Amino acid sequence: MPLGTLALADFLDRHGYSTRIIHTGIEQLQNRSFKIEDIFKEYSPTVVGIDLHWFVHSYDAVRIAETVKEYSSAKVVLGGFTASYFAEEILSRFNSVDAVIKGDAEEPLIQFMRERDRDLQEVPNLVYKEENIIKKSEKRFIADEAFLSKLDYTRFELLLNCENYFRLTTQTGDLDPQPWKVRVKRHAWVPMGRGCSVNCSYCGGGLDAQCLITGRDKPIFHPKEKVVETLRRFMEMRIDSTYMDFDPYRDRRHHLELFEMIRKEKIDISSEFLLWSPSNRGFITEFAKTFNPLYSSLVISPESGSEEVRQKNKGFCYDNKTLFDWLNDAKRESVPVKVFFSSGLSWETKENFNETIKLGKTILENYPVIEMVSNPLVMEPASKRYLNPEMFGVKLKWKSFMDYYGRFKRLAEGIPEDSRIGYETSWESEREIIENSIRFNKMVSST
Ligand code: SF4
16 A cells, blocks of 8 residues: 555545545455445445556556446545556546546645535646546645645554554565464554655656656655654554665765654664665664664665666666675674665666676675565656657557556456566567566575
8 A cells, every 4th residue: 555545544534524545455355255346335435536656556446446436426536656647548548537636645635525516626736527528727736845744644543454454464565464474563664755866767756757747856855753753653553663765865864863863762663774875884873773673674776787787777876896885884784685686677688687696696695685586677657768768778568558557457357468567678578578587586596
């Protein structure tokens, strides 16, 4: 579940709108005969908001919207990155969707509740249908840091069956009903900010994509006091493990000040912290001093073993020496690390992917790595490679919302897919890209 969902629900609730989050995956896991329409036996919503943040939900979001329209008279509004980027196409293709909120959705959603039967031009960031014509509000809302301080991401009681959500959500965030993995820890994602300062070629959430989708032209941080308050609430809810994924600058003074505040407040919690570029040793020392070591780790994603390929694709670029220096620092500080690679980067060839395998093996053999994996990159809407495929030697197979929708519809229906990743490059076929990651992961399991 995108971590903003709780804040959206809380914001509605505090503005006087009775709100429930229903995670249809959780409902299906606990009751195999659950159907979306069952919701309307118990609830009579006037508005149903559906998350379409991530393109993998393209088919499911529309399928849910169609069920809502069939079994209720509720208005359907979509939000999230994918919905934002494809808003006009979604509205023109599917009668089940009444409106899409582009970008930051908190204030627009409140305005939508107020204006839904009156003047939708008053709702910022809204694209909507009126008498089958698609219209766009001229009003704009972009959350700033002062606004972020108003949000509460801890209202898990608004999520139906939230205990099952905790029970079934592992540290990696996948729904995992395996009994030996559950009840070990309670895990939650920590909101730390929005945006990015760079553009990685493959990322649909980089600086330019954020400008396009949300209008945000630089990263903003959640106020440190607010993050500390969130962690304190998490502790009260017996959440002992957190995931922190917001590191938009090489200068980490903000995080260091936050860590100091967490220590001062005696918050005892673990953190899996994603570094978007290698840090200095001082950061690792402070990280180790701040978080409970039980589930804590630092995560880094060099993506490629080839410095040239990394440089041409990553916004935060660094050479292998810098990576090894960082790994040495983590080793000296006894902080476990996770290292992630990808296949399918532009300018990657079967030959230079061997450098990725070699680098992965060296790291595994010499450093305290608790997880290492390579995944084939999947084409993200609004990424640099999606917007300028020729510049990155990419041939797109998914070019529209309907391509994403079709891919995940076939997956849901068990029909063989025509593409798993949505592209091939001038250097490798889709099959070769997938095989590179398979080769890498075989090396990991045999090392
Ligand atoms: S550092 Fe790269 S991958 Fe991470 S959010 Fe920014 S552009 Fe995306």
